Amino acid sequence: MSDEILRRLDEVLEARRAADPQQSYVAGLHAAGIDRILRKVGEECTETVIAAKNGNRDDIVYETADLWFHSLVMLSHCGLDSEAVLAELERRFGLSGVTEKAARDNKGDSAR
Numbered sequence: 001m002s003d004e005i006l007r008r009l010d011e012v013l014e015a016r017r018a019a020d021p022q023q024s025y026v027a028g029l030h031a032a033g034i035d036r037i038l039r040k041v042g043e044e045c046t047e048t049v050i051a052a053k054n055g056n057r058d059d060i061v062y063e064t065a066d067l068w069f070h071s072l073v074m075l076s077h078c079g080l081d082s083e084a085v086l087a088e089l090e091r092r093f094g095l096s097g098v099t100e101k102a103a104r105d106n107k108g109d110s111a112r
């Protein structure tokens with residue numbers, strides 16, 4: 001996915017915070033609150049896991065898109081956006097997970 005569509009979605013999701021819940025699915029989620037949004041993230045996460053387990057390519061893509069979309073709504077509701085997550089991924093880019101974990105273990109910090 002290009003990060004252009006993520007940026008455009010961020011803008012739409014932010015604008016929907018002030019929209020009519022009757023006219024907009026996203027506005028309905030924002031109005032319902034964080035618990036409703038988190039329930040959707042959890043549902044979509046489970047559906048993504050099931051799709052991947054079943055191995056149907058189209059289902060995996062469809063469910064992952066649902067998961068990413070609802071995660072973006074969650075970020076928006078928390079006053080964040082995709083840019084913050086992309087920046088974190090960029091920061092990690094090229095840093096081996098094994099090296100990063102070893103550095104954490106050496107610091108005695110295994111909480112994250």
Ligand SMILES: N=c1c2ncn([C@@H]3O[C@H](COP(=O)(O)OP(=O)(O)OP(=O)(O)O)[C@@H](O)[C@H]3O)c2ncn1[C@@H]1O[C@H](COP(=O)(O)O)[C@@H](O)[C@H]1O
Pocket residue numbers: 009012016023024025026027065066069
């Ligand atoms: N990308 C999406 C998107 N992906 C999934 N969905 C909706 O997310 C819901 C997925 O939930 P489920 O599959 O569980 O379906 P459901 O049973 O109807 O959902 P619930 O009643 O359980 O909440 C469906 O209603 C989908 O239509 C999305 N709704 C909106 N967008 C984007 O958000 C923009 C703003 O949408 P509105 O706020 O509706 O204008 C749109 O223009 C799109 O770009």
